[in-house]
Amino acid sequence: MKDLDELIDSLKFEKQIQLEDMPSIDLYMDQVIQLFENTFGETRRNEEEKILTKTMINNYAKGNLFFPVKKKKYTRGHLILISLIYQLKGSLSITDIKGVLSGINARAVNGGLDLGEFYSAFLALSAENEREFRAEAGIRSSGAAREAGRLQGGDEELEKTLLIASLVNMSNMYRRLAEKLADELQKESLDALENK
Incomplete structure (x- = not known):
């Protein structure tokens, strides 16, 4: 099997929009899309895959996934939230993402949360996750090599298939836990609204 570290390197997990990559001036939608294309373009699985489109951004805005845009310009706060949506949409539904980010949006709007600090914490966790992912x-x-070796006719194809199945199994467990936490967060938000 191809060297696992080389495969992981080719996935470009370190590609993230850093705070210093975000201009201090507000951007128009085309500029937002270009920033995401420049950062995540190498992470595409194939050339047809879209990183971010006008339709996606408009749907996020219509769905209230981030606070309203003024004069068709996106602030650094919008870029942070769009970046978080980009990360979350690989595993969570748009409904779940809206629920997860609703408290963040509200706190950012009323000044109760510095989105830059929150995003820096996310980036720190992402870097830590990448290191731990490599080990995991x-x-x-x-484990896949061990189990394939126990099979009659165990070869690289069976080993790779077992590894894929194992990785998907782990991914499903993480996704299901994230969904459960998203459900709890949404329930807590609803309970808080009802108790006001």
Whole structure:
């Protein structure tokens, strides 16, 4: 099997929009799309895959996934929230993302949260997650090799198939836990509204 570290390197997990990459001036939609294309373009699985489109941004705005845009310009806060949506949409539904980000949006609007600090915390966790993922992927790969070796006719194809199945299984467990936490967060928000 191809070297696992090389495969992980090719995924470009380190590609993130850093705070210093976000201009201090407000951007028009085309500029927002260009920023995302420049940052995440190398992470596409294929050329047809879209990173971010006008339709996506408009749907996020219509769905109230971030606070309202003024004069068709997107602030640094909008860029942070769109970046978080980009990360979350790989595993969560738009409804779940809206629920997860609603409290963040409200706090940002009323001045109760510095989005830059929140985003920096997210980026720190992302870097930590990448390091831990590398170690965990090695463990999953070793397990797949061990189990494939126990099979009659065990070869690289069976090993790779077992590794894929194991990784998807882990991904499903993480996604389901994230969904459960999103449900709890939404329930807590509704309870808080009802108690006002």
